[in-house]
Amino acid sequence: MKRTQHAQNITERFREMVEQDGDTLPNKHYDELVLLIEAGIDTALVEKLEQVADKVESLAHNIRNDAEQFN
Numbered sequence: 001m002k003r004t005q006h007a008q009n010i011t012e013r014f015r016e017m018v019e020q021d022g023d024t025l026p027n028k029h030y031d032e033l034v035l036l037i038e039a040g041i042d043t044a045l046v047e048k049l050e051q052v053a054d055k056v057e058s059l060a061h062n063i064r065n066d067a068e069q070f071n
Contacts, residue, residue, distance in 0.1 A: 003045075007037035 011033045018025060 003038055003041045004034075007034045007041065010037050 011030050014033065015025075015030055
């Protein structure tokens with residue numbers, strides 16, 4: 001899935017930055033970071049889908065009103 005790959009890519013870049021500074025973190029922390037990034041992506045997607053759903057609902061309402069006035 002694209003979001004998982006994206007989260008892994010971000011985490012890998014973060015790992016590179018940490019290691020360039022001469023530091024290290026346990027792999028379990030990087031695994032957790034992938035999950036946190038995925039959760040953030042999911043939250044952003046759900047918020048955007050809610051906005052789209054609100055627009056569709058409003059459009060459906062407007063179409064219904066137009067149809068009722070047409071009769």
